[in-house]
Amino acid sequence: MLIGTAKHSYRADEALLTTSPQRLWMAILLIALALAPLALDNYWLYLACLVSINVASATGLNILTGFTGLVSIGQAAFMAVGAYTVAVLEARTGLPFLVNLVVGGAVAACVGLVVGLPSLRVKGLYLAIATIAASFILHFVFVNWQSVTNGNSGINVTPASLFGVELTDYVHLYYVFVPITALMVLGAANLFRTRIGRAFIAIRDRDISAEVLGISLLRYKLLSFAVSSFYAGVAGGMWAYFFRVVTPESFPFIYSIFFLAAIIVGGMGTILGGVVGAVFMTLVPELLRFAVEWLTTIFPNAVTALSPIRTIVFGALIIGFLIAEPKGLAEIIQRIRRFFHLWPFRK
Amino acid sequence: MSAPVSLKPHRGAATQAEAARKGAPSGAAASLEVEGVSLSFGGVKALRDVSFSVAPGSITALIGPNGAGKTSMFNCISGFYKPQQGTIRYNGEDITRMHPPHRARIGFARTFQNIALFRGMTVLDNIKLGRHAHLKTNILDAFAYWGRAAREEMELRRDVEERIIDFLEINHIRNMPVAALSYGLQKRVELARALAMHPRILLLDEPVAGMNREETEDMARFILDVKEEWGTTILMVEHDMGMVMDISDHVVVLNFGEVIASGLPHEVQGNAQVAEAYLGAGEPAAIKEKIHKRASVA
Ligand SMILES: Nc1ncnc2c1ncn2[C@@H]1O[C@H](COP(=O)(O)OP(=O)(O)OP(=O)(O)O)[C@@H](O)[C@H]1O
Numbered sequence: 001m002l003i004g005t006a007k008h009s010y011r012a013d014e015a016l017l018t019t020s021p022q023r024l025w026m027a028i029l030l031i032a033l034a035l036a037p038l039a040l041d042n043y044w045l046y047l048a049c050l051v052s053i054n055v056a057s058a059t060g061l062n063i064l065t066g067f068t069g070l071v072s073i074g075q076a077a078f079m080a081v082g083a084y085t086v087a088v089l090e091a092r093t094g095l096p097f098l099v100n101l102v103v104g105g106a107v108a109a110c111v112g113l114v115v116g117l118p119s120l121r122v123k124g125l126y127l128a129i130a131t132i133a134a135s136f137i138l139h140f141v142f143v144n145w146q147s148v149t150n151g152n153s154g155i156n157v158t159p160a161s162l163f164g165v166e167l168t169d170y171v172h173l174y175y176v177f178v179p180i181t182a183l184m185v186l187g188a189a190n191l192f193r194t195r196i197g198r199a200f201i202a203i204r205d206r207d208i209s210a211e212v213l214g215i216s217l218l219r220y221k222l223l224s225f226a227v228s229s230f231y232a233g234v235a236g237g238m239w240a241y242f243f244r245v246v247t248p249e250s251f252p253f254i255y256s257i258f259f260l261a262a263i264i265v266g267g268m269g270t271i272l273g274g275v276v277g278a279v280f281m282t283l284v285p286e287l288l289r290f291a292v293e294w295l296t297t298i299f300p301n302a303v304t305a306l307s308p309i310r311t312i313v314f315g316a317l318i319i320g321f322l323i324a325e326p327k328g329l330a331e332i333i334q335r336i337r338r339f340f341h342l343w344p345f346r347k
Numbered sequence: 348m349s350a351p352v353s354l355k356p357h358r359g360a361a362t363q364a365e366a367a368r369k370g371a372p373s374g375a376a377a378s379l380e381v382e383g384v385s386l387s388f389g390g391v392k393a394l395r396d397v398s399f400s401v402a403p404g405s406i407t408a409l410i411g412p413n414g415a416g417k418t419s420m421f422n423c424i425s426g427f428y429k430p431q432q433g434t435i436r437y438n439g440e441d442i443t444r445m446h447p448p449h450r451a452r453i454g455f456a457r458t459f460q461n462i463a464l465f466r467g468m469t470v471l472d473n474i475k476l477g478r479h480a481h482l483k484t485n486i487l488d489a490f491a492y493w494g495r496a497a498r499e500e501m502e503l504r505r506d507v508e509e510r511i512i513d514f515l516e517i518n519h520i521r522n523m524p525v526a527a528l529s530y531g532l533q534k535r536v537e538l539a540r541a542l543a544m545h546p547r548i549l550l551l552d553e554p555v556a557g558m559n560r561e562e563t564e565d566m567a568r569f570i571l572d573v574k575e576e577w578g579t580t581i582l583m584v585e586h587d588m589g590m591v592m593d594i595s596d597h598v599v600v601l602n603f604g605e606v607i608a609s610g611l612p613h614e615v616q617g618n619a620q621v622a623e624a625y626l627g628a629g630e631p632a633a634i635k636e637k638i639h640k641r642a643s644v645a
């Protein structure tokens with residue numbers, strides 16, 4: 001039995017944040033997120049919104065690939081489904097934008113269920129190929145289903161509005177997107193405190209013994225696809241409200257790889273991993289761009305050489321971090337945390 | 348050796364009532380009948396017309412030399428292999444073609460010859476997984492971790508702590524990843540996970556293989572306690588003759604996929620055919636001697 005019999009000791013032990021430093025850091029992070037727009041200029045707010053969208057989608061992919069072990073290279077296609085759903089609903093119905101986002105997620109989840117069917121038979125690279133194939137089929141649909149998607153010219157999206165305010169400024173969008181993403185990340189963290197999350201991990205680690213424990217592979221593999229696609233769909237919906245035009249080229253195949261890279265770099269199978277991976281993949285190229293701009297003011301002659309170097313440095317950084325810690329950035333953060341242990345509460 | 352572990356009766360009773368309310372197996376003993384089961388892999392006949400039965404609340408040992416078909420029999424009983432012929436009945440119901448997850452829900456639990464724990468997870472999470480089929484949390488509850496999900500997880504935690512972890516004396520390792528544990532402890536955690544399923548019938552594939560003397564004795568005591576205090580029916584495959592003779596009520600001997608003997612432990616021990624299967628033909632008295640030696644060495 002754990003420290004006494006009081007029921008609340010189990011409750012404390014099962015909490016998401018178990019130590020005071022963890023709670024303190026989380027509080028600091030939340031306050032920083034709430035106050036950030038005061039300090040950020042428009043460009044950085046734009047980036048913050050983009051990070052928020054990418055974090056939501058990467059967290060979804062992490063549930064599927066990191067936690068359930070089903071490799072998917074179709075996350076961007078599911079985002080596209082959400083984005084198109086939102087665009088169509090916005091154009092043809094008067095539904096509130098939060099409802100549109102949820103419906104976008106739900107439609108993407110249904111598509112995810114269908115795309116997930118091969119996972120009952122094939123794994124690993126074979127499944128990855130199946131999701132690629134599904135991406136191309138969806139792309140074909142977006143281009144050719146003229147009456148709904150308006151083909152190659154795509155659909156313009158009117159701004160979302162909340163309580164009568166049109167969300168056109170990045171500040172407004174920031175204050176809507178960041179809480180939505182935070183709730184999604186919290187939901188994912190909660191998921192892995194329950195039987196459903198444990199079942200996902202069990203399937204990833206050893207599907208035969210999962211079955212003996214009464215876990216239906218059929219149900220949980222499909223559920224994982226649905227949840228992951230729901231996340232992608234909502235993220236895609238936010239994307240639609242953010243860029244305000246959705247075309248078949250809005251969600252290129254490389255964007256799916258971006259998400260796969262994000263969870264690998266961040267750390268597969270940890271909630272923190274999906275978050276830091278998406279932040280890293282979105283912001284580092286921008287930071288490098290600033291570095292290059294700054295360098296060109298010092299070495300004006302090196303402009304042509306510096307810009308490709310930026311891409312190379314980005315690639316090298318990814319490889320470097322992966323060599324330093326194959327489990328991803330989340331593990332590096334954990335190591336730093338262990339190093340400081342209970343700081344600042346340590347005496 | 349160590350003091351017998353006792354389940355506090357009032358708590359056990361409460362949990363059983365609760366399990367009954369939820370429609371989960373109550374831990375009441377179950378019977379199993381295997382009838383004329385045959386299974387072959389291409390040319391290899393792993394099982395030929397195997398029949399035996401397991402009485403409710405008993406410990407039945409399935410023994411036999413390497414490759415005799417014991418694990419194959421287990422895989423048929425837990426639903427991984429579909430026998431080409433024969434039926435397997437559970438409390439009189441034909442379950443030969445039932446899917447493994449369904450079997451878990453009606454009261455089957457098993458451990459594996461080569462430990463099948465989730466190595467990256469902690470001991471606690473592994474054990475909690477055993478309870479999966481009896482929990483109700485749905486996806487929306489799970490996201491919110493509110494109301495039902497939180498309540499259910501708390502109940503689960505208490506049940507696992509008080510009925511399983513205390514019982515199997517694994518308090519000190521509950522938060523360790525399984526991969527960091529010794530072989531003997533891993534076997535114990537696998538038993539814990541199976542017990543978390545509140546099984547009515549427990550299949551143990553070589554529960555003490557690779558264990559030292561002390562670990563073997565502990566495990567034997569746990570298995571006996573499970574039978575006596577929980578009333579669970581147990582079917583086990585085991586090579587350790589000492590343990591088989593000590594704790595089983597009934598022994599079934601397989602050789603080349605066929606049942607060559609069955610009966611009380613001492614009857615089987617004295618059976619010349621069994622001795623031959625294990626040690627090759629020879630003078631019966633000498634063979635008996637050898638078996639005794641084996642039993643005391645193991
Ligand atoms: N999946 C399989 N495919 C092909 N042959 C198999 C398979 N499983 C078992 N066999 C064969 O069936 C026979 C019985 O094997 P089984 O594993 O049931 O024996 P066992 O009694 O459990 O042996 P041990 O004591 O070594 O664990 C062996 O000849 C084995 O090679």
Ligand SMILES: [Mg+2]
Nearest residue numbers: 417418419460
């Ligand atoms: Mg075997």
